[in-house]
Amino acid sequence: MSISALIFIxxxxxxxxxxxxxxxxxxLFSYFVAFYMHPPSRWWGVELPDFRWSLIAAVITFIALIFNSKLKIDWLDNKESKLLLLFWCYICLQMFWAIDFYLHLRYIELFLKFILLFVLIRNCITNKGELIFFILINAIGCTYFGYLGLINTSGRLEGVGGASIASANLIAQHVAVILILSSYLLLCNLKKLNWLLIPLVIILLEIIMQTESRTVLISLFCIALFSLFYIPRDVKKQxxxxxxxxxxxxxxxxGPQIIQRFEQISSNESSVFQPKIDRSALSxxxxxxxxxxxxxxxxxxxxGNRGTLLLSPLYLQEEFLTKPTAQNNNASIxxxxxxxxxxxxxxxLIGATIYFYLILILFLKINVIKNNCEVNKDDFFYSVMLLATTLSLLLLQIAGQGTNNKVLEVTIWLMALITLISDHIKSYSKVQINDK
Structure with a gap:
């Protein structure tokens, strides 16, 4: 058995x-090992059994959580989890009129897994150290993508993220979220840990550049500007x-490839008065x-799920459809x-309203920090990380207007972290008020 397979096991x-x-x-650590190393996508994966490694890890973690008598499991104690469950119930109802029953059923199964992850993250992370561990494991996991790109590709970084984030744009969005979380950790004065965070941040940014994702680079620039309105107190200079x-x-x-891709968005064919939009943007x-x-x-x-894909031959001209391949059943879609x-x-409108209302109330939790007194280091830490998670969620919404990230798993991770952190801040503030 290869060394990579042995390390994974x-x-x-x-x-x-x-x-x-x-x-x-x-x-959750095992889950992330399976998520980032993803045996089915690696050459050494043929040496291992054909298991659903991530799902098995999630289920076993859930069982361990139930048997842990020290932890009280939070099921539906917050509005966000109820909205997630409501959205899942609605997509279950959609089975009766979905265009493709099996494609829609696959999304139902995936979203149920998302809800399980939401519960796991909210209940497995119980303190500051565990939240730091969560972020660091993901940052190190993302560097594995960079390593694979370094040894396997010579052009745009693509196809190294496994089935859920195979495209360059989705890889870039996932890594951008971890980049923001890692960057804000630097503001928390973690002393010796900063010597690990700084090189990780540099590597993560380089990985994003390797994807050449214009959407994510623009989104990062927008987030940098927006962050100026929410500079953490006491560390403004830093x-x-x-x-x-x-x-x-x-x-x-x-790099020159990225600059060239930006120039292709609008290039002049004959004169400055007749701009030519590049083929990708036009399509x-x-x-x-x-x-x-x-x-x-x-x-x-x-x-139902993948509605655009299924209906595209009826609404789009042939020139804007992809060429028939074995992967899409030899159809132009x-x-x-x-x-x-x-x-x-x-x-x-029903499903979209539920989903985007959930996103809105999650993002508005950024206002929780306005009334936070920040009287000790732990409270300051959670305030900074609430900023990081809400800004990351905003980045995904901006990037989502250029790439469909509906099934991007890191979105659920952020939902769980935002509710977890904001609940901690609120509960701590109540304690402070009662003490006074």
């Missing part, structure tokens, strides 16, 4: 054992220094127009590249 099994003997959080250094690093890592505009037509036909209840339109087409 060792880390995976060790985490699951420690989930029962130590803390359930170690079960924040400005890190942001300035990050900006310098950002522009220094911009995405045409897809959105087609989606508007699809939505008008069934605005309330939607068509076109997938969605916009989160908002995907939700509207797939789930109608």
């Amino acid at each position: 060792f880390l995976y099994v060790m985490g699951l054992i420690k989930a029962f003997t130590s803390k359930p959080l170690w079960g 924040f400005i220094i890190y942001l300035s250094l990050g900006g310098i690093l950002f522009f220094s890592l911009l 995405r505009i045409e897809v959105i127009k087609a989606q508007l037509s699809m939505f008008k036909e069934r605005p309330i209840i939607g068509y 076109r997938a969605s590249h916009n989160l908002a339109m995907s939700m509207l087409v797939d789930h109608g």
